[in-house]
Amino acid sequence: MKPKYYAVRRGRTPGIYTTWEQTLAQVSGFAGAEYKGFATRREAEDFLAGKVPTPQVEQLGLFAPLLQTGHTDTAGWPEVALYTDGGCITNPGPGGWGAVLISRGARRELSGGFRLTTNNRMELMACIAGLETLTEPCHVTLVADSRYLIHGLGSGAARRWQQRGWVNSGRPVPNADLWARLLAAAASHDLRFEWVRGHTGHPENERCDQLATQAALQPDLPVDPGYETV
DSSP: OOOSEEEEEESSSOEEESSHHHHHHHHTTOTTOEEEEESSHHHHHHHHTTOSOOTTEEEOGGGGGGGOOSOOOOTTOOEEEEEEEEEESSSSEEEEEEEEEEETTEEEEEEEEEEEEOHHHHHHHHHHHHHHHOOSOOEEEEEESOHHHHHHHHSSHHHHHHHTTSEETTEEOTTHHHHHHHHHHHTTSEEEEEEEOTTSOOHHHHHHHHHHHHHHTOSSOOOOTTTOOO
16 A cells, blocks of 8 residues: 655655655655655654564664775775665566666766566666666665675675675576676775665655556567576
């Protein structure tokens, strides 16, 4: 069910809002923004009062040192919030990905899709597309609902797979082509991670889901060359 009330606990003007457009004006580009959608006003009021936690978000900053690439002077690097999601109509099947980047008060939305792919490949593609859009080194907070993405990148697992020639426990690593591309895209940046539970009213996660679904439903989608052999 679509949220009827958006509670902004940290933003330009904390309060309760009834449309996503109003909410976005309060949180877009605001560092450390805290907000959530609710079905009832009472739940939104409790969230503002601090009576309920935000269990749908896990800050995974402990993973970040595993991704640092030797940068010693990051002062002045832009702060970027990168929200991503991906999925398929059927898995495997037509799939899409969506990404939202917010930085310095600006916002950019990206999306794309393939005619035959998998959920996990679309989760990876969303993050790849977002990172590859950046034209300078940044402090990036990645917010996603895919534990596959967050764990693989944030825990250092993907880097270890790469060092082993994309073999894990004697077997080829699935989606090695995208993991390699993702590691390359992440190398210039300082990353932090937040996992958000999908379909719980997180506004940007919901928007990424919309973008991904819309992309997957487009006609004449291209081939995913890493998955489909033509």
